[in-house]
Amino acid sequence: MPEKQQSPTGRPRDPDVSERLIAAALEEYARTGWQSFTMQGVARRAGVGKSALYRRWTTKEELLxxxxxxxxxxxxxxxxxxxxxxxxxxxxxxxxxxxxxxxxxxxxxxxxxxxxxxxxxxxxxxxxxxxxxxxxxxxxxxxxxxxxxxxxxxxxxxxxxxxxxxxxxxxxxxxxxxxxxxxxxxxxxxxxxxxxxxxxxxxxxx
Structure with missing residues (x-):
């Protein structure tokens, strides 16, 4: 009898979300500049929750x-x-x-x-x-x-x-x-x- 494969833990990252976040980050930066560039603003522009953003990048420097x-x-x-x-x-x-x-x-x-x-x-x-x-x-x-x-x-x-x-x-x-x-x-x-x-x-x- 074949062994039952275990399901991977956690939710896999969606590459489409990552691409959307990167595009949103560049658009946000183009409009706000460094001083007003925030992770919250990027998440809002991308239409995703902040948790999805922070799972990929922990700082705005890493995101940029x-x-x-x-x-x-x-x-x-x-x-x-x-x-x-x-x-x-x-x-x-x-x-x-x-x-x-x-x-x-x-x-x-x-x-x-x-x-x-x-x-x-x-x-x-x-x-x-x-x-x-x-x-x-x-x-x-x-x-x-x-x-x-x-x-x-x-x-x-x-x-x-x-x-x-x-x-x-x-x-x-x-x-x-x-x-x-x-x-x-x-x-x-x-x-x-x-x-x-x-x-x-x-x-x-x-």
């Missing part, structure tokens, strides 16, 4: 780390199609979508708030900044390895120029244009990528 890591990983991923322009366009499209989303505004607000609380918030800001920088840097590195770029091209200014131009593009975008930007992101980032391509390409000798 989870939120930042959830957006940092996709931003650090890179494609290697064998073509610099295509890879930059893909990365720029993902960054554009990031800044058009409430999660993007949360990471932007972390950067602003870190000027007032650098000791507390610098680690959060650095995770996102490093994710964006490392992903695009890898694209330029692959291009240099293929011979599309010379090894002396200053990569960091190019990375910062691309990310900065995308952010300014979003900040200056009228609200009624944002839906078009989400649906036709490539058309919005291609002019910005063109500028970077011209700056990165070796100049012909006179």
């Amino acid at each position: 780390i989870a939120g930042v890591e959830s957006v940092a990983l996709p931003l650090s991923e890179t494609s290697d199609s064998g073509n610099l322009r295509e890879d930059l366009t893909d990365a720029a499209t993902r960054i554009l979508h990031h800044f058009l989303d409430p999660t993007g505004w949360a990471t932007l607000r972390i950067s602003v708030d870190s000027t007032a609380s650098p000791t507390m918030l610098d680690p959060f800001q650095e995770r996102v900044t490093q994710a964006i920088r490392s992903g695009i840097t890898a694209i330029f590195t692959h291009a240099a390895d293929r011979g599309e770029l010379t090894s002396d091209v200053p990569v960091r200014p190019l990375v910062e120029s691309l990310v900065g131009s995308i952010l300014v593009h979003v900040l200056s975008m009228p609200f009624d244009v944002r839906d078009d930007a989400r649906q036709n992101a490539a058309a919005h980032v291609e002019p910005l990528v063109d500028v970077i391509m011209r700056a990165a390409s070796p100049q012909p000798c006179p």
